[in-house]
Amino acid sequence: MNWNLLYKRAYIPYSERPAACVVESKNGHFYAGVRIENVSYPITIPAVQSACAICLSEGEIPAGLYIENREFDQLDFWVKEFNLKVHEVESPPIENTEDLFHPADNNFNTLPKLKSLLTKAVTPNSDFPVSAMLFTNDGYFEGVNIEVSDWTKGLCAERVVIAKAITAGITEFEKLEIHTKKGEISSPCGACRQVIAEFLPYHEIKLHHAEGTLSEHLSIDLLPFNFKSASLKKQG
Numbered sequence: 521m522n523w524n525l526l527y528k529r530a531y532i533p534y535s536e537r538p539a540a541c542v543v544e545s546k547n548g549h550f551y552a553g554v555r556i557e558n559v560s561y562p563i564t565i566p567a568v569q570s571a572c573a574i575c576l577s578e579g580e581i582p583a584g585l586y587i588e589n590r591e592f593d594q595l596d597f598w599v600k601e602f603n604l605k606v607h608e609v610e611s612p613p614i615e616n617t618e619d620l621f622h623p624a625d626n627n628f629n630t631l632p633k634l635k636s637l638l639t640k641a642v643t644p645n646s647d648f649p650v651s652a653m654l655f656t657n658d659g660y661f662e663g664v665n666i667e668v669s670d671w672t673k674g675l676c677a678e679r680v681v682i683a684k685a686i687t688a689g690i691t692e693f694e695k696l697e698i699h700t701k702k703g704e705i706s707s708p709c710g711a712c713r714q715v716i717a718e719f720l721p722y723h724e725i726k727l728h729h730a731e732g733t734l735s736e737h738l739s740i741d742l743l744p745f746n747f748k749s750a751s752l753k754k755q756g
């Protein structure tokens with residue numbers, strides 16, 4: 521494994537400045553994270569947030585951070601939040617990061633899986649677990665929402681699962697399914713809709729509502745007339 525390999529997975533069409541890092545969990549597992557930009561710049565997921573959120577969503581606690589240099593958005597916050605031991609290294613200390621892709625036939629019954637996934641959500645602030653499954657044509661990634669001491673630095677289940685797939689180098693998707701057990705309906709928030717619009721612009725979104733019903737939508741219908749622009753200044 522080398523940094524360039526991970527940097528190539530970063531989604532950075534607006535800055536053209538790649539960022540990637542690797543988090544080591546308390547149990548010694550490694551979770552990569554890449555920078556995932558959005559056409560609406562403030563919704564961008566920095567690499568360290570991505571790696572920590574992925575680690576947390578797998579039921580693990582971040583303990584160490586491997587980076588090439590210190591030029592990372594949110595670095596100080598995440599280092600302090602988990603008391604991370606920071607290692608500046610020439611290459612990531614691993615052959616591979618955890619393989620978080622689940623090969624599967626797309627037509628299986630997803631609700632039991634979405635329900636069991638809810639137990640992995642990290643929701644000390646809201647006690648409102650959300651689960652998400654993001655499908656390619658031959659399998660899926662799992663996501664849950666994660667919360668930390670700063671409310672603004674947690675991530676919704678939808679964005680965690682997108683971060684996981686993009687970090688794994690997967691960019692072609694079929695559909696996204698989400699579930700919440702509380703509240704009347706399960707429905708992605710506005711920020712997630714903008715991120716969904718970027719990666720799954722005309723895709724199927726299945727919402728498994730708390731009261732047992734299912735509704736199916738096209739992402740374009742969930743955020744019609746979403747923000748787009750080809751005339752943003754690049755930072756590269």
Ligand code: THU
Nearest residue numbers: 646648650665676677707708709
């Ligand atoms: N949440 C999601 O995971 N997805 C959504 O689309 C709505 C909100 C989470 C974020 C936070 O952890 C909790 O629900 C309350 O906002």
